[in-house]
Amino acid sequence: MGWLILGLFAIVAVWVVSIFNGLVRSRNAVDNAWAQIDVQLKKRADLVPNLVETVKGYARHEQTVFENVTRARSLVSQAASPQEAARAEDALTGALKTLFAVAEKYPDLKASDNFRLLQEDLNGLESKIAYARQYYNDSVNRYHNSQETFPANLLAAAFNHRRRQFFETEADADRQPPRVSFN
Numbered sequence: 001m002g003w004l005i006l007g008l009f010a011i012v013a014v015w016v017v018s019i020f021n022g023l024v025r026s027r028n029a030v031d032n033a034w035a036q037i038d039v040q041l042k043k044r045a046d047l048v049p050n051l052v053e054t055v056k057g058y059a060r061h062e063q064t065v066f067e068n069v070t071r072a073r074s075l076v077s078q079a080a081s082p083q084e085a086a087r088a089e090d091a092l093t094g095a096l097k098t099l100f101a102v103a104e105k106y107p108d109l110k111a112s113d114n115f116r117l118l119q120e121d122l123n124g125l126e127s128k129i130a131y132a133r134q135y136y137n138d139s140v141n142r143y144h145n146s147q148e149t150f151p152a153n154l155l156a157a158a159f160n161h162r163r164r165q166f167f168e169t170e171a172d173a174d175r176q177p178p179r180v181s182f183n
Contacts, residue, residue, distance in 0.1 A: 019152045023161050026143040030164050033136035034082065037167060040129045041085060045076040047125065048092070051118045055103055065102050069095040082136075082165040089129075090169050096122070133167050140164045 052069050072095040075088035103115065144163060147156040 015151075016155065019155050020159055022146055023152060023156055023159060026139075026146040027161060029139045030136070030143045033132070033139040034167075037082075037085070037129065037132040037136050040125060040132050041076050041079075041089065044122065044125045044129065045073050045092070047118065047121055048073045048096070051096075051099065051115075051122065054115050054118060055099055055106075065095075065098050069099050071095075082167040086167055086169045093169075137166050137168075140166050 048069060052066050056066060069092075072088070072091040075091050076085070079085035079088045100119075143161075146152055147161050147163070
């Protein structure tokens with residue numbers, strides 16, 4: 001009888017350890033995925049001053065645009081959560097759109113090799129950010145699934161495993177299909 005109880009206890013202990021380790025692996029995958037987004041966002045923020053300086057050389061009277069880009073860039077470096085980073089991402093994207101609209105006014109700037117290289121670097125970083133966001137959101141989804149499926153859900157709260165935020169920008173929230181009109 002003692003061996004039976006000891007055997008059941010060992011099975012339960014292995015089961016609990018297995019579930020705990022799975023939850024920890026999922027949580028660490030989310031943390032790693034977030035770190036990848038953070039790296040790409042910081043690279044993007046580091047590229048922005050060079051882009052601004054290049055445009056400044058051609059468009060000195062567009063001071064408000066430059067200030068908005070600088071302000072939005074600082075928001076990226078201050079973001080501490082996916083939700084804050086998403087808001088900062090929206091602000092920087094909007095500011096960069098305005099900066100590129102200003103650049104459109106200056107054909108010499110658009111033809112500049114330096115500007116084109118910076119723009120290509122930015123486009124490459126945008127793709128990496130999009131991939132990192134997708135990976136992060138997939139990791140968060142797997143983590144949520146591991147927390148909410150039986151039997152792990154019995155232990156997830158006991159081991160202080162909490163839901164994580166998805167990385168969603170305002171553009172993600174506005175999911176209206178584009179309207180096409182030939183009138």
